[in-house]
Amino acid sequence: MTDHDIPIDQRSTVAVLGLGPMGRALATAALAAGHPTVVWNRTPGRADPLVARGAVLAPTVGDAVRAASVTIACMIDYAAVRASTSGLTDRPGGTLVNLSSGHAAEARAMADLAARRGVDYLDGAILTPAPTIGTPAATILYSGRHALYQRHRALLDAFAGTGIHLGDDVGGAAAYETALLDLFAMSVGGLAHAFALAVAEGIAPAAFARFAKGIGGLLPDLTDRFAAQLAAGQFPADVSSVASAASALSHVRAAAAVHGIDAAPLEAVHRIIERAVAAGHGGDSYARLAQQLAGAGVDAVAPRAG
Numbered sequence: 001m002t003d004h005d006i007p008i009d010q011r012s013t014v015a016v017l018g019l020g021p022m023g024r025a026l027a028t029a030a031l032a033a034g035h036p037t038v039v040w041n042r043t044p045g046r047a048d049p050l051v052a053r054g055a056v057l058a059p060t061v062g063d064a065v066r067a068a069s070v071t072i073a074c075m076i077d078y079a080a081v082r083a084s085t086s087g088l089t090d091r092p093g094g095t096l097v098n099l100s101s102g103h104a105a106e107a108r109a110m111a112d113l114a115a116r117r118g119v120d121y122l123d124g125a126i127l128t129p130a131p132t133i134g135t136p137a138a139t140i141l142y143s144g145r146h147a148l149y150q151r152h153r154a155l156l157d158a159f160a161g162t163g164i165h166l167g168d169d170v171g172g173a174a175a176y177e178t179a180l181l182d183l184f185a186m187s188v189g190g191l192a193h194a195f196a197l198a199v200a201e202g203i204a205p206a207a208f209a210r211f212a213k214g215i216g217g218l219l220p221d222l223t224d225r226f227a228a229q230l231a232a233g234q235f236p237a238d239v240s241s242v243a244s245a246a247s248a249l250s251h252v253r254a255a256a257a258v259h260g261i262d263a264a265p266l267e268a269v270h271r272i273i274e275r276a277v278a279a280g281h282g283g284d285s286y287a288r289l290a291q292q293l294a295g296a297g298v299d300a301v302a303p304r305a306g
């Protein structure tokens with residue numbers, strides 16, 4: 001049988017391992033789509049609402065996996081999935097879809113482990129919150145063999161209105177997720193730092209929020225400019241320059257120091273900027289900082305113009 005001959009799986013029995021908010025949402029969506037659903041969680045008790053909806057609670061991971069043709073793992077991280085499934089002698093021919101968060105190397109290692117056990121493997125990254133699961137608002141990225149993704153489309157489409165298969169490289173979904181989490185983490189860190197500084201200056205949080213949202217509003221256009229400039233390998237400072245950012249950061253660091261607020265996040269960004277200035281890129285746009293950080297890596301995806 002070739003990959004193209006693999007039949008589409010319409011109402012496969014699903015095992016969901018991990019019943020945190022996201023695992024519960026996935027199991028609920030599988031049930032709503034008519035898939036017989038078996039659930040398992042390390043800590044008992046979380047399955048009760050799902051059992052009330054028709055799910056079967058498996059006493060062990062092995063019981064869950066053996067009952068299903070496809071297993072969805074959704075735990076706090078890959079280590080938890082490995083720990084929970086380490087004792088399994090998996091049934092060859094089953095499919096594991098791992099929707100836990102992790103980085104690309106972990107996804108590739110998990111795929112290797114699955115292959116050694118005779119288990120087909122798809123990796124995925126859920127980009128939207130648990131309440132979106134089972135609705136058009138949900139987005140999930142998948143990576144791994146396309147034929148395997150196609151085989152389980154009926155189930156995977158029940159999870160998210162937007163399911164995107166990125167490619168055969170099993171690390172692809174996790175790579176997107178980690179870069180997006182990088183953006184989220186730094187944004188939240190920036191928000192926390194900015195509010196701390198504003199409050200220290202005696203500004204009411206609500207008054208600050210009014211203008212802070214304007215900064216957030218700049219990001220969509222800035223994101224597009226980063227993408228276009230990195231792709232072109234050219235960094236014209238049509239809006240503002242790296243040198244200007246260096247000067248602004250000096251003021252912010254000084255203000256943080258006055259109030260005794262930890263300036264380490266600002267210092268880290270300042271170091272990145274100063275390296276770019278020292279390399280002669282002070283007159284370039286902010287996107288030059290990404291190019292500088294990525295080093296040779298950026299050439300692989302966006303050949304530079306010179």
Ligand SMILES: NC(=O)c1ccc[n+]([C@@H]2O[C@H](COP(=O)([O-])OP(=O)(O)OC[C@H]3O[C@@H](n4cnc5c(N)ncnc54)[C@H](OP(=O)(O)O)[C@@H]3O)[C@@H](O)[C@H]2O)c1
Nearest residue numbers: 018019020021022023042043075076080100101126129130
């Ligand atoms: N919640 C969201 O909106 C959201 C959005 C996007 C992506 N995700 C991703 O989805 C995954 C699950 O998230 P979540 O929100 O459901 O909650 P979570 O707090 O990230 O994970 C909770 C689940 O992991 C299990 N777990 C933790 N450590 C374990 C271990 N050592 N061995 C076995 N199981 C272990 C927990 O079992 P116990 O009940 O026994 O502790 C529980 O089932 C995460 O990777 C998260 O990043 C979540």
